[in-house]
Amino acid sequence: MRVVAIAAACAALMLSATAFAADKPELRIGSVVAMTGPASALGLPEKNALELLQEQIAADTSLPFTVKFITYDDASDPTKAVNNVRKLITEDNAHVVICCTTTPTSMAILETVTQAKVPNISLALGQSVIEPAKDRYWIFKTPSTDQLQVAALVDDMVKRGIKQVAFLGLEDSFGEGGWVALQAVAKAKGVDIVAAERFARTDTNFTPQALKVRQSNPGAVYIHAIPPSSALVHQALKRVGYTGPIYHSGGSANNAFISIGKKDVDGALLGTTPVLVYTDLPDSNPLKPVITKFASLYEKRFNVPKVDIFPGQSWDAGNIVIEAAKAAVKSGTKLDNVDAARAALRDKIEGTKEFVGVGGIFNYSPTDHLGLDQRSTFISIVKNDEFRLYDAK
Amino acid sequence: MIDTILFLLVDGLTNGLVYALLALSLVLVFAVTRVVNIAQGEYVMLGALTLADLLQGRMPGTLYLLAGGLLLCVLLDAPRWRRDWRRAAVVAIGLILAAAAAIALTRAALALQLPIIGMMAVALILVAPLGVLIYRFTVHPIPNATTIVFVIISVGVSMIMQGLGLLIWGANPYPVDPVAAGGFMLGPVFVAYQSVAILVVALLSMGGLYLFSEFTLLGKALQASAMNRLGAQFCGIPVDLAGGLAFLLAAAFSALSGMLLAPLITANYEMGFMVGLKGFVGAAMGGLVDYPLSLAGVMMVGGLESASAYLASAYRDVLVFSLLVPILLWRNARQRADAR
Numbered sequence: 001m002r003v004v005a006i007a008a009a010c011a012a013l014m015l016s017a018t019a020f021a022a023d024k025p026e027l028r029i030g031s032v033v034a035m036t037g038p039a040s041a042l043g044l045p046e047k048n049a050l051e052l053l054q055e056q057i058a059a060d061t062s063l064p065f066t067v068k069f070i071t072y073d074d075a076s077d078p079t080k081a082v083n084n085v086r087k088l089i090t091e092d093n094a095h096v097v098i099c100c101t102t103t104p105t106s107m108a109i110l111e112t113v114t115q116a117k118v119p120n121i122s123l124a125l126g127q128s129v130i131e132p133a134k135d136r137y138w139i140f141k142t143p144s145t146d147q148l149q150v151a152a153l154v155d156d157m158v159k160r161g162i163k164q165v166a167f168l169g170l171e172d173s174f175g176e177g178g179w180v181a182l183q184a185v186a187k188a189k190g191v192d193i194v195a196a197e198r199f200a201r202t203d204t205n206f207t208p209q210a211l212k213v214r215q216s217n218p219g220a221v222y223i224h225a226i227p228p229s230s231a232l233v234h235q236a237l238k239r240v241g242y243t244g245p246i247y248h249s250g251g252s253a254n255n256a257f258i259s260i261g262k263k264d265v266d267g268a269l270l271g272t273t274p275v276l277v278y279t280d281l282p283d284s285n286p287l288k289p290v291i292t293k294f295a296s297l298y299e300k301r302f303n304v305p306k307v308d309i310f311p312g313q314s315w316d317a318g319n320i321v322i323e324a325a326k327a328a329v330k331s332g333t334k335l336d337n338v339d340a341a342r343a344a345l346r347d348k349i350e351g352t353k354e355f356v357g358v359g360g361i362f363n364y365s366p367t368d369h370l371g372l373d374q375r376s377t378f379i380s381i382v383k384n385d386e387f388r389l390y391d392a393k
Numbered sequence: 394m395i396d397t398i399l400f401l402l403v404d405g406l407t408n409g410l411v412y413a414l415l416a417l418s419l420v421l422v423f424a425v426t427r428v429v430n431i432a433q434g435e436y437v438m439l440g441a442l443t444l445a446d447l448l449q450g451r452m453p454g455t456l457y458l459l460a461g462g463l464l465l466c467v468l469l470d471a472p473r474w475r476r477d478w479r480r481a482a483v484v485a486i487g488l489i490l491a492a493a494a495a496i497a498l499t500r501a502a503l504a505l506q507l508p509i510i511g512m513m514a515v516a517l518i519l520v521a522p523l524g525v526l527i528y529r530f531t532v533h534p535i536p537n538a539t540t541i542v543f544v545i546i547s548v549g550v551s552m553i554m555q556g557l558g559l560l561i562w563g564a565n566p567y568p569v570d571p572v573a574a575g576g577f578m579l580g581p582v583f584v585a586y587q588s589v590a591i592l593v594v595a596l597l598s599m600g601g602l603y604l605f606s607e608f609t610l611l612g613k614a615l616q617a618s619a620m621n622r623l624g625a626q627f628c629g630i631p632v633d634l635a636g637g638l639a640f641l642l643a644a645a646f647s648a649l650s651g652m653l654l655a656p657l658i659t660a661n662y663e664m665g666f667m668v669g670l671k672g673f674v675g676a677a678m679g680g681l682v683d684y685p686l687s688l689a690g691v692m693m694v695g696g697l698e699s700a701s702a703y704l705a706s707a708y709r710d711v712l713v714f715s716l717l718v719p720i721l722l723w724r725n726a727r728q729r730a731d732a733r
Contacts, residue, residue, distance in 0.1 A: 041564065171707060197706040202667040204411065204658050207404045208703035211397055228566035228659040239583055240400065260568045260659055 024063075025335035027325050029318060030070045030094030032084045032109075033123065034101040037076030042310045043101040046123055047071060048302050049311035050098070053318045056297070064329045067322065074100055078108035085109045089116045093338050095325070096121070096345055098317045103129060103173075106141075114138050117339065119346040121317040123310075126177065130369040140349055140369045142316045142359055143309075144377060146181040146224075146249065148370075149271030152377040153222065153247045154185045156269070156391075160245070162219030166195040168209060168233055169224040178224025178249055194218050201229050210236035220244055226251040231261035238264050245269060254308065258385050268382045269390060273359050275309045277380045280389035286356050287376075294358045312358030320355060320362065324348035396581035401699040403579070407588045407657075409695025410595040414650035415672025416679075416687040417599065418643035423681040424619035425639035426532055428543040432551035433647055434669020436520060438558055440648025441660035443516040445567035450503060454561035455519045460492040462526035469529075495519060509572055513652050517645055524644025525637045532636060551666065558662035571656035591653045598646055599688075615639065619682075671698070671713060678720050690720065 031050055034043030054069045070092050074081035081100045088094040089112070096119050100106045103126030110129075113120040114137065122129045122141040130136050157165060167182055169175035175198065186193050195216035197209035210233065213221060221237060223230050223246065230252040237246060248257075248270040258265060274281065278291040294315060295307045324345050329335065333344040352371065355362040360376020379390040415433060422430045439455055446453035467488050473481040495518070502515045531546050573586035606612035617625040618635035626632050651665065658664065671694050678690025694713055701712040 038564065199702075199706060200667075200710070202663055203702075204654060204668065205404050205408050205699065205702065208401055208699055209706045211400055212703050212706070215397070228661065232658060256566060260566060262568075 025065045025329075026068055027065045027322070027335055028068045028070060028092060028094045029096050029098065029321055030072075030085075030088030030092055031098035031314070032072045032074045032081050032088065032100055032105075033098075033314065034076040034105070035073040037074075039076040039102045039105075042123075043073075043076070045308065045311040046101060046314035049298065049313075049315040050318055052298060052301050052311075053315055055301075057322070063322070063326065065325060065335055069318075070094060074105055076102060076105065078105045081105040082108050082112055085112050085120075089113070089118050094118070095335065095338065095341055096321045096349075098123065098314060098321070100124065110136070110139060118342050119349055121320065121349070123313045123317065127370070133367050133369045136369060138346060140320075140364060140371070142313045142320070142357070142362070144250070144273050144359060144372055145370060146177050147185065148372060148374070148377050149250050150178070150181040150185045150222070151189075152374060152379055153269065153271045154182075154189050154191055155374075156379055157191060157220050157245075157247075158189055160220075162191070162245075164192045164194045164216075164218045164220075166197075166213040166216055166218035166221045167193055167224070168197050168199070168213060168221060170226070170229060171198040171200055174226065174251065175224055178222075182222055182224070199225070199229060199233065201226075203229070206233045206236040207240060209233070210240045210242065213237065214240050214242045218244065220247060222247045222249075224249045224251070227254065227256040228260050231257050231265055234261055234268060235264045247271070250309075253380065253387065258382060258387075261382075262385075265382050266384070270380045270382075270387070272378055272380045272387070273309050273312075274376060274378055275307065275312050275358060276387050277378055277389040286361065287358075290356050291358050309359070316357035316359050316362070319357060320349060320352055321345070323355060324352065327351070397703070399580060399582045401703055402696070403582055403584055403588065405696040405699035406692070407591055407695070408698060409675075409692040410591050411650050411654050411668065412672040412675050412691040412694055413595050413688055414598060414646045415669055416676040416691045417602065417684070418646045419672055419676040420679060420681055420684055420687050421602075421639050421646075422643045423676075425615060426528075426543075426636040427540055428532055428547060429540060429673075429681065430643070431544065431547040431669065431673070432527070432554060433547075433643065433672065434665035434667070435551055435554035435558070436524065436644045436647035436665070437651035437654065437668050438660070438662060438665030439520045439523065439554070440516060440651030441569065441655035441664060442558065442562050442567065442662070443519055443648075444513060444652045444655060445569045445660040447499070447502065447512040447516055448509065448570055449567070450506075452499060452503070453516070453519060455516075455523070456496060456499060457561060458523060458557065459495055459519060459526075462523065462530075463488045463492045466526065466529060491522075495522075509570060513572075513649075516652060517648055520648040521641055521645040524640035524642075527644075528637050528640035532640075533633065536633070551669075555662060555666065562662055564662065566659040566661040567655075568659050569652075569655035572653075585657075587653070587656050594649060594653055598649065599684075602642070602646075611638070674714065674717055674720070677717060677724075680724055 033046045034040055035047055050069060050071055057067045072084040074084055085097055085099055088097055097113055098121050099109055101123050103124040106122040106124040106129045120139050122139060123143060125143050127145045127147055130139050130141050169178050195213050197212055199206055199209055223233055230248055234246055246268055248268055250272050253270050253272045253276050274287045275291060278288055281288045298307045298311055327348045328344045333341055335341045350364050352362050352364045360372045362371035364371040380387045381390040418433050419430060422428055443453040443455045467485045470481055470484060527550060531550060571587040572590045576583055576585035606616050614630045615635050615638060617630055618632045622632055675691030675694045676687045679686030697716060698709060698713050701709040
C-alpha cells in the first residue's frame with residue numbers, strides 16, 4: 001500500500017514537472033562573439049556578460065517563457081561567423097541572433113540573417129552595420145558610434161568658441177571611420193578642419209605630424225586612435241609646444257592610455273559611453289542605478305576591478321531581446337512557431353522605447369536602428385590618472 | 394622654420410640610429426651566412442618586451458622561448474646519441490644547465506631589483522642566445538641552400554616569432570622607463586636624454602664591433618668567413634660556428650635597439666617588423682655588405698621618414714620604401730662600373 005502511494009506521488013510529481021515545462025515556451029537566443037583571435041579582448045567580456053545574464057534569468061521565474069542561450073565563437077573571422085550564424089538559424093532554431101563583436105564580422109553576416117528573416121543585434125562599433133535602416137531591416141546594434149561621440153566633442157568645441165580643428169588619425173579602417181565622422185559632423189556644425197595627418201600603430205616617431213598640426217594653428221585637435229599611438233601622439237603634441245585642448249575618440253578610453261601617457265595626457269577629453277564615468281553621474285540620471293547594478297554583478301561574478309564598456313553591450317542586447325519577447329508573448333505570439341515569432345520579435349525590438357541599458361537609453365524606430373542619442377554620450381576628462389566626468393548633463 | 398627643421402633633424406637622427414643597429418645586424422648576418430634576415434626586427438620586439446617584463450618585476454616570457462629552444466636542441470641532437478653518447482650527454486646536460494642558469498639569473502636580477510642598465514644586460518643575455526637557436530634550427534641544417542630559400546625561411550621565422558610574441562605578451566602595449574628621464578633644450582627643440590642614450594649606445598656598438606673584428610682572433614675568423622666561405626674553411630676556421638656567432642651578435646644588437654626604442658614608443662608584439670624593414674632599406678644602400686654605406690643609408694631613411702611624415706603623412710611609408718628603387722639602380726650602376 002505504502003509503495004503504491006509513493007509511486008503515485010512520484011508519478012504525480014513527474015507529471016506536474018512536465019506540465020510545468022510544457023506550458024512555458026522556450027526562447028532561444030543565439031550569439032556569436034569573438035572569444036578567440038585578435039578581437040578576443042572585446043569578445044570575452046561580451047560572452048561573460050551573456051553568461052551572467054543567463055544565470056540571472058534562470059533565477060527569474062516570473063517570465064512567461066524559459067530562455068536558452070546558445071553561444072559560439074567566431075575567432076574574429078568573418079567566414080566562421082557566417083557559418084556559426086547559419087548553424088544557429090537552421091540547426092538550433094534560434095529566435096534572435098546576437099552577432100558579432102567586430103564590424104567586419106557583423107557586415108559578413110548581414111546577408112545570412114536578412115535572407116533567413118532573423119532579427120540580429122550587432123555588438124560592432126561601425127555605423128555601416130545598421131545604415132541605411134531601410135536595407136538593414138533585421139539588424140540592430142547596441143554600441144555607440146563614432147559619429148555620436150564626435151558630435152558630442154564638436155559640440156563642446158563650439159561651446160568654447162573654437163572654429164578650427166585639426167585631425168590626427170590612424171591610417172586603417174578605424175582611423176578612416178573617425179575621419180568620415182569628423183568631416184560630416186564638423187561641416188554640419190560649422191567647424192573647419194584645418195589639417196588632417198595620419199600615422200600607423202607601428203610608427204616610431206609622431207613628432208613630424210604633431211609639428212604640422214601645431215603650425216596649422218587649430219583651436220583644438222581631435223585624435224582618432226587607440227593606445228599606444230593615441231597617447232604617444234598626445235605626448236608629441238605637448239613636446240612641440242601645442243597648448244590647446246586635445247580631444248580623443250572612445251578608442252582611448254582605457255587604462256593603457258593613462259599608463260602610457262602618464263602626466264602628459266592630463267586634461268585630455270574623450271568621447272565615451274556612460275559606463276566609464278557612471279560613478280560621477282548625478283543620482284537623478286536614470287542610467288546610474290542600472291549601470292551600478294550591472295557593474296557590481298559583473299565585477300563580483302568575474303572578479304575584475306572595474307567593468308569596461310564591452311560586457312555592457314551584449315548585456316543590453318540580451319535584455320532588449322528579453323523585453324521584446326515579453327511584449328510579444330503578451331500580445332499573443334507563439335514562440336513555438338519560429339518564423340512568425342522571429343518576425344514578431346523584430347517588430348517588438350524596433351518598438352523598444354526608453355529602454356535604460358548599460359550603454360545608454362535606447363529608442364529604436366524604423367529609421368534608427370542604433371537607438372541612442374546625446375543623453376547616452378558623455379565627455380570624460382583625464383584628471384589625476386583617472387577618467388572623470390567632464391560635464392554633468 | 395628653423396625650429397621645424399631642427400625638430401625633424403633630431404627625430405630623424407634618433408630613428409636613423411635605431412635603424413643603424415638593425416642595419417648593422419643585417420649586414421653582419423648576411424656577410425657571414427648569406428641569409429637576408431627579414432626576421433631581424435623581431436629581436437627588437439623581444440628585447441623591448443623582455444626589458445618591460447624585467448622592469449615591472451615579472452619573469453619575462455622570453456624564458457619560455459629560451460628554455461623551449463634549448464630543449465628542442467637536445468631533441469634534435471638525438472641521432473648523435475647512437476654514434477657518440479658520451480659527447481651527446483655532455484651537450485645535453487650543458488644545454489639544460491644553460492636553461493637553468495638563465496632562469497636563476499633572471500630570478501636573481503628580479504630579487505636584487507637591479508638598476509635599468511643591469512636589467513638591460515640581463516635582457517640582452519636572455520634574448521641574444523635566441524639568435525643562435527634560430528640559426529641552429531633554420532640555417533645550420535641546410536648550409537648550402539640558396540639565398541632565396543633563406544629569405545623565405547626568415548619570413549616564416551618572423552611570422553612565428555610575432556605569433557609567439559602575441560601569445561606570450563598579448564596585444565597590450567607595455568610602457569618602459571627610459572634610461573634617463575627628462576631632457577634638455579637644444580635651442581627651441583626639446584631633446585630627451587633617451588635620444589642621447591641611443592646615440593651613445595649606437596656609437597659604442599659600432600665601435601665595439603669594429604674593434605672586435607679587427608683586433609681579435611674570433612673577429613678575424615668572422616671576417617674571413619664573410620669574405621670567402623670556402624677559403625676560410627680550408628684555413629681551418631669552423632664556418633658553422635662563425636655563422637652562429639654572427640646570429641648571436643646580430644640578435645644582441647637588435648635587442649639593444651629595441652630596448653632603447655621602447656621608452657619612446659612602448660613595447661608591443663608588432664613593433665619589430667617595420668623597424669626591421671626600414672633597417673633593411675638602409676642596409677640595401679651598402680648592398681648588405683658595406684658597413685659605412687649602410688650607415689649612410691639608414692640615416693637617409695631616418696631623415697626621409699621624418700621629412701615625409703611632416704610633408705605628407707599619409708604617404709610616409711610609401712616614400713621610405715620607394716627609396717629602395719633608386720638605391721638598387723645606383724648599386725647596379727656602380728657594380729657595372731666596377732666590372733668594367
